Amino acid sequence: xxxxxxxxxxxxxxxxxxxxxxxxxxxxxxxxxxxxxxxxxxxxxxxxxxxxxxxxxxxxxxxxxxxxxxxxxxxxxxxxxxxxxxxxxxxxxxxxxxxxxxxxxxxxxxxxxxxxxxxxxxxxxxxxxxxxxxxxxxxxxxxxxxxxxxxxxxxxxxxxxxxxxxxxxxxxxxxxxxxxxxxxxxxxxxxxxxxxxxxxxxxxxxxxxxxxxxxxxxxxxxxxxxxxxxxxxxxxxxxxxxxxxxxxxxxxxxxxxxxxxxxxxxxx
Numbered sequence: 001x002x003x004x005x006x007x008x009x010x011x012x013x014x015x016x017x018x019x020x021x022x023x024x025x026x027x028x029x030x031x032x033x034x035x036x037x038x039x040x041x042x043x044x045x046x047x048x049x050x051x052x053x054x055x056x057x058x059x060x061x062x063x064x065x066x067x068x069x070x071x072x073x074x075x076x077x078x079x080x081x082x083x084x085x086x087x088x089x090x091x092x093x094x095x096x097x098x099x100x101x102x103x104x105x106x107x108x109x110x111x112x113x114x115x116x117x118x119x120x121x122x123x124x125x126x127x128x129x130x131x132x133x134x135x136x137x138x139x140x141x142x143x144x145x146x147x148x149x150x151x152x153x154x155x156x157x158x159x160x161x162x163x164x165x166x167x168x169x170x171x172x173x174x175x176x177x178x179x180x181x182x183x184x185x186x187x188x189x190x191x192x193x194x195x196x197x198x199x200x201x202x203x204x205x206x207x208x209x210x211x212x213x214x215x216x217x218x219x220x221x222x223x224x225x226x227x228x229x230x231x232x233x234x235x236x237x238x239x240x241x242x243x244x245x246x247x248x249x250x251x252x253x254x255x256x257x258x259x260x261x262x263x264x265x266x267x268x
Contacts, residue, residue: 016083016268017039017040017041017083017264017268018040018041018043018080018081018082018083018084019035019040019041019042019043019082019083019084019085019086019264020043020045020064020076020077020080020082020084020085020086020109021035021042021043021044021045021085021086021088022044022045022085022086022087022088022089022096022100023044023045023046023088023089024046024047024088024089024090024093024096025088025089025090025116025223026223027088027114027116027223028044028088028089028114029044029046030257031086031088031114031257031260032044032058032061032088033058033061034257034261035086035257035260035261035264036058036060036061037060038261040264042060042061042062043061043062043063043064043080043082044061044062044063044064045063045064045065045068046063046064046065047065047067064076068099069099070099070102070103071103073099073100073103074102074103074106074107077103077104077107077109078107082107082109083109083110084109084110084111084112084264084267085100085103085104085109085110085111085112086112086114086260086264087100087101087111087112087113087114087250088114088115090220091115091116091218091219091220091221091224091245092218092220092243092245092246094246094248097113097248097250098248101250101251105251110263110267111251111252112251112252112253112254112260112263112264113250113251113252113253113254114254114255114257114260115250115253115254115255116220116221116222116223116224116255117221117222117255118219118221118226118245119219119221119222119226119227119230121219121230121242123230123233123234123240125233125234125237125238125239125240126230126239126240126242127142127239127240127241127242128242128244129241129242129243129244130243130244131243132150132154132157132158132243133157133161134243135150135158135216135241135243136157136158136161136162136216137161138241139162139165139214139216139241140161140162140164140165142213142214142239142241143165143212143213143214143239144164144165144166144213145165145166145168145210145211145212145213145214146158146162146165146166146167146168146212146213146214146216147168147170147206147207147210147212147214147215147216148167148168148169148170148216149170149215149216149217149218149225149229150216150217150218150243151171151172152169152171152172152177152180152181155169155171155180155181155184156184158216159184159185159186166190166211167186167190168190168191168192168210168212169181169186169190169191169192170192170194170196170206171191171192171193172193172195173193173194173195177193178191178193192206192210196224196225197222197223197224197225197228198225198228198229199228200228200231200232200235201232203225203228203229203231203232203233204232204235204236207232207233207236207238208236212236212238213238213239214238214239214240214241215229215233215238215239215240215241216240216241216243217229217230217240217241217242217243218242218243218245219242219243219244219245
């Protein structure tokens with residue numbers, strides 16, 4: 001989308017390089033630093049204290065750590081005169097992307113979605129599902145010792161639906177997430193609090209240690225460790241329940257930093 005503008009004679013082209021970036025992932029934060037290095041005025045939005053701390057090392061990137069709904073996002077795009085919205089939220093953050101698209105359209109701001117590429121799925125024991133609920137039901141059909149590598153955000157769904165199964169949840173080692181696991185009734189034996197991505201060998205050992213009979217995961221790309229999880233499952237001949245990425249129509253989609261940069265420069 002290109003915005004039509006009338007520029008005054010003393011127009012400074014650098015004024016047109018102000019962008020708001022939703023940085024909900026590790027590669028989103030790297031993209032913020034990359035674009036800042038290309039002389040864009042970048043404000044990166046994060047929703048956790050951990051995400052904010054990771055961006056503090058890049059002094060040229062401004063940080064918004066206040067959660068924004070659709071209306072609040074539109075307001076900040078308008079009032080702070082952003083020219084671009086770069087949506088680098090997690091591949092499974094469907095609601096965030098839907099809000100970003102709507103807010104950008106309403107504020108007449110050029111939108112681009114950055115999304116890491118999926119990994120190739122060449123394993124006959126992959127079972128595809130479209131929701132966390134469906135993943136829970138399919139996993140229960142395939143085994144009783146279920147190893148969850150889907151993060152903490154939807155952990156309650158699995159705990160509620162898989163009361164007759166033995167769960168192991170691999171989560172980030174933060175106090176907030178550990179408290180959530182405790183509130184859901186998970187015991188220390190059921191929690192693997194480690195930050196990935198992990199090697200194939202480490203995944204193999206962790207799956208074996210838990211006595212895993214089925215792995216539940218998402219196609220979160222190489223940076224999310226989906227490739228090494230899959231290879232470990234293949235080595236152990238374990239079935240994998242794969243939650244598909246949500247189907248969203250993005251006005252503009254890029255899978256590399258350079259493609260994002262080209263879009264921005266073409267729309268200056």
